[in-house]
Amino acid sequence: MASITIRGVKKNYAKTQVVHGVDLDFASGEFVVILGPSGCGKSTLLRMIAGLEEISGGTIAIDGTVVNKLEPRERGCAMVFQNYALYPHMSVAQNIGYSLKVAGVPSAERTQRIQAVARTLELEHLLDRKPMALSGGQRQRVAMGRAMIREPKVFLFDEPLSNLDAKLRVQMRSEIRKLHRRLNVTSVFVTHDQVEAMTLADRLVVMNGGRVEQVGTPGEIYTRPASRFVATFVGAPAMNMLEGTVELGGLSLLGGSRRLAMSRAGLPVGTKVAMGIRPEAVRLVAPDTAGALNATVDLVEELGAGRVIYVDLDGAPFSVMTSEAVHLEPGSTVGLRISPEDMHFFSSETGNRLDVFKASVPEPAL
Amino acid sequence: MEKRVTFSSWTIGILFAVPQLLLIFTFFYWPAGQAVYWSLTLQQPWGGGNIWVGLDNFRSILVNADYWNSITASLVFAGISTGLAMFIALVLAALTDRQLAGSRLYRVVLIWPYGIAAPALALAFRFILAPEAGFLSVVNRMWPGIWDPGLDGADAMASIIVAFSWKYVGYNFIFFLAAFQAIPRSLIEAAAMDGSGVIRRFWDIQFPLITPTIFFLLVINITESFQDSFGIVDIMTSGGPANATNLMVYKIYSDGFKGLDYSGAAAQSIILMLLIILLTIFQFRFIERRVHYG
Numbered sequence: 001m002a003s004i005t006i007r008g009v010k011k012n013y014a015k016t017q018v019v020h021g022v023d024l025d026f027a028s029g030e031f032v033v034i035l036g037p038s039g040c041g042k043s044t045l046l047r048m049i050a051g052l053e054e055i056s057g058g059t060i061a062i063d064g065t066v067v068n069k070l071e072p073r074e075r076g077c078a079m080v081f082q083n084y085a086l087y088p089h090m091s092v093a094q095n096i097g098y099s100l101k102v103a104g105v106p107s108a109e110r111t112q113r114i115q116a117v118a119r120t121l122e123l124e125h126l127l128d129r130k131p132m133a134l135s136g137g138q139r140q141r142v143a144m145g146r147a148m149i150r151e152p153k154v155f156l157f158d159e160p161l162s163n164l165d166a167k168l169r170v171q172m173r174s175e176i177r178k179l180h181r182r183l184n185v186t187s188v189f190v191t192h193d194q195v196e197a198m199t200l201a202d203r204l205v206v207m208n209g210g211r212v213e214q215v216g217t218p219g220e221i222y223t224r225p226a227s228r229f230v231a232t233f234v235g236a237p238a239m240n241m242l243e244g245t246v247e248l249g250g251l252s253l254l255g256g257s258r259r260l261a262m263s264r265a266g267l268p269v270g271t272k273v274a275m276g277i278r279p280e281a282v283r284l285v286a287p288d289t290a291g292a293l294n295a296t297v298d299l300v301e302e303l304g305a306g307r308v309i310y311v312d313l314d315g316a317p318f319s320v321m322t323s324e325a326v327h328l329e330p331g332s333t334v335g336l337r338i339s340p341e342d343m344h345f346f347s348s349e350t351g352n353r354l355d356v357f358k359a360s361v362p363e364p365a366l
Numbered sequence: 367m368e369k370r371v372t373f374s375s376w377t378i379g380i381l382f383a384v385p386q387l388l389l390i391f392t393f394f395y396w397p398a399g400q401a402v403y404w405s406l407t408l409q410q411p412w413g414g415g416n417i418w419v420g421l422d423n424f425r426s427i428l429v430n431a432d433y434w435n436s437i438t439a440s441l442v443f444a445g446i447s448t449g450l451a452m453f454i455a456l457v458l459a460a461l462t463d464r465q466l467a468g469s470r471l472y473r474v475v476l477i478w479p480y481g482i483a484a485p486a487l488a489l490a491f492r493f494i495l496a497p498e499a500g501f502l503s504v505v506n507r508m509w510p511g512i513w514d515p516g517l518d519g520a521d522a523m524a525s526i527i528v529a530f531s532w533k534y535v536g537y538n539f540i541f542f543l544a545a546f547q548a549i550p551r552s553l554i555e556a557a558a559m560d561g562s563g564v565i566r567r568f569w570d571i572q573f574p575l576i577t578p579t580i581f582f583l584l585v586i587n588i589t590e591s592f593q594d595s596f597g598i599v600d601i602m603t604s605g606g607p608a609n610a611t612n613l614m615v616y617k618i619y620s621d622g623f624k625g626l627d628y629s630g631a632a633a634q635s636i637i638l639m640l641l642i643i644l645l646t647i648f649q650f651r652f653i654e655r656r657v658h659y660g
Contacts, residue, residue: 052555073561085552089574089658098570099560146560 002076002153002186003028004049008058011044011210018044020210021058026188026203031180033189035197036207037233042190043158045207049188050156051075062154078147079156083163084139086131086146093118093127096145117145120179137168144179155180157189161196173199194234198222206230224344228351231276231344237308237319239276243348246271254314258293272348279308279321281342285335292335297328311336398639404632411626423633432609433617433634437641440592440614443527447595448587451531452580455538460568462539463546473543479536484597491529492602515603519610522603526611529598530591538583545579546572577657585649589642614638 004026011019019041026032034042047053049060051072059066067075078099086095093114094101100110118124121141131139140160147155157176161169177200180187191197197204198218206213206221206229214226225231225239232238244253244260246267251260253275260275267273285292295311295318306323311334320336328334345354405423407416427433458476462469479487494500497514505513515522549572557567596615599605605612605620612620614634622631 050559052558072555072558073563077559079556079559081552081556083550083552085550085556087553087557087571098557098562102561102566102570146556150560 002063005061010057012056031202033197033201034205040207041210076153078152080160082159084143155187228346257314274346276344279319282320283337287333289335292337401632409628436617444591447527447530451534459542476539488598488601545576
């Protein structure tokens with residue numbers, strides 16, 4: 001078990017910078033998920049922790065020791081790769097035991113530890129097989145076993161579930177979670193899948209364009225996204241965004257067709273802001289209900305447990321998610337009711353959350 | 367089941383195969399058949415009939431000490447030059463794969479030697495290795511007479527081995543580099559995470575995974591060292607001194623076209639063919655077992 005301290009870490013490839021000064025602290029025994037779209041630098045960051053990429057600037061410390069110049073093997077990390085990276089010419093037992101063999105652990109002890117790990121992962125009957133003869137889920141478990149057997153200080157996962165089918169992914173997800181609860185080793189898990197991120201993380205790091213957008217528990221990230229990017233990236237379907245302008249005594253939305261009465265909270269008149277509402281926070285009401293917005297139904301997506309209704313709100317696309325058994329025809333009109341506490345405001349200029357603004361939202365006169 | 371193109375009638379299929387069959391027949395089966403026939407007869411040097419002698423040609427070759435000397439020389443040449451060409455190429459490819467400084471340059475430069483015709487490169491090496499004025503003449507200044515391929519059989523053998531290896535290093539390098547690059551980078555990284563250093567990773571991960579390529583190159587190099595050595599021997603040593611470099615393929619040429627012993631040369635070429643077939647069978651039977659096909 002170890003804490004990880006990342007200070008001002010940068011990564012350049014030739015002239016392009018892909019990670020721009022990241023500061024993070026992972027506590028000992030924590031399960032941290034780094035979430036972000038492809039190319040946001042999350043894997044690069046993980047590989048820098050592992051020692052597979054050189055650190056261009058800043059420092060990474062594991063348990064207080066700066067590891068910038070240490071070889072991967074000296075850092076005490078174990079990694080599970082996206083394509084598992086099992087040695088194709090070795091049996092499952094040899095794959096799992098390779099690190100022990102390199103470390104010069106005597107053969108008897110090695111066999112014993114391989115057996116123990118195999119028991120934990122239910123791989124005992126597969127120990128003599130080659131990776132070629134294994135299913136995706138089994139390979140995944142062998143990769144986990146290879147990481148576990150070293151009893152590392154830190155577990156690193158580089159999108160380990162993305163090659164599995166949907167059902168297996170859910171199963172492996174809970175297995176990883178259980179394993180972490182038992183071993184309680186500091187784990188860093190990189191993914192672009194928000195469901196994976198939300199379900200696994202003690203703490204979630206959302207990255208975009210080589211920068212950290214927000215760090216928090218999955219609940220915090222969902223309920224109080226720190227930026228417009230986080231707001232739209234986390235949550236499915238994505239959060240609705242309505243562009244608006246600050247006016248005297250309120251906010252003009254949708255190019256002036258709607259007005260929201262509220263205090264300006266010190267923002268100058270004319271400031272551009274975006275108002276975000278999660279589709280699942282909108283309530284459907286009858287058309288022309290007082291205090292509700294009228295919208296035209298474009299499309300209804302049936303999800304079984306619920307349905308997503310795509311509507312047209314004065315020319316702007318807007319989505320609503322409901323678990324009510326409503327039946328709506330495309331082209332019909334519905335009323336949308338939005339509570340003030342469900343509104344998120346972001347600066348159009350910086351994309352940052354405007355909290356002061358929201359705190360003083362009065363009853364809206366929509 | 368694999369889907370294949372099929373022809374409704376036999377004749378179309380045969381017609382498509384005819385050009386290839388014709389080529390193989392004209393340039394392989396016919397000459398090979400002719401060689402077998404000649405090896406069983408005594409041919410007149412300037413034409414005009416022959417006598418059936420059965421296996422007499424083979425008998426007279428196999429009791430000839432010169433011929434056994436030629437076989438030994440060929441085996442020594444094949445063994446050392448294959449080993450040298452493959453080892454050097456393997457090291458260079460492994461270094462290039464690690465993207466060390468200059469690897470881009472190697473990649474281009476190392477491919478060139480294979481493109482040079484054997485006689486041309488043999489001529490170049492003849493100059494380089496000349497005992498009186500070449501680069502190696504320096505050693506003769508320090509230890510007079512230590513290097514002279516014109517007099518010392520071992521020196522001559524070393525010369526043709528160096529020339530042949532130099533050519534095949536380039537060929538082997540291309541294949542080795544391709545094999546190294548086909549190994550997923552993540553395997554090497556996983557081994558690094560498992561605590562394995564550069565050398566250990568090479569022996570535990572990379573080497574076992576390129577064994578199919580090593581095996582392929584072994585077969586090709588040995589076969590070529592029996593055949594492609596002709597031009598080099600002809601230009602550099604002409605089989606000398608004292609038959610020290612009279613390799614089988616060169617002896618066939620000199621006995622047949624210089625000595626006009628067509629039948630003896632034909633018998634020798636049959637033996638050479640059998641030897642290469644035997645060596646290849648041996649390699650497939652005993653070495654291929656240790657190859658790991660991914």
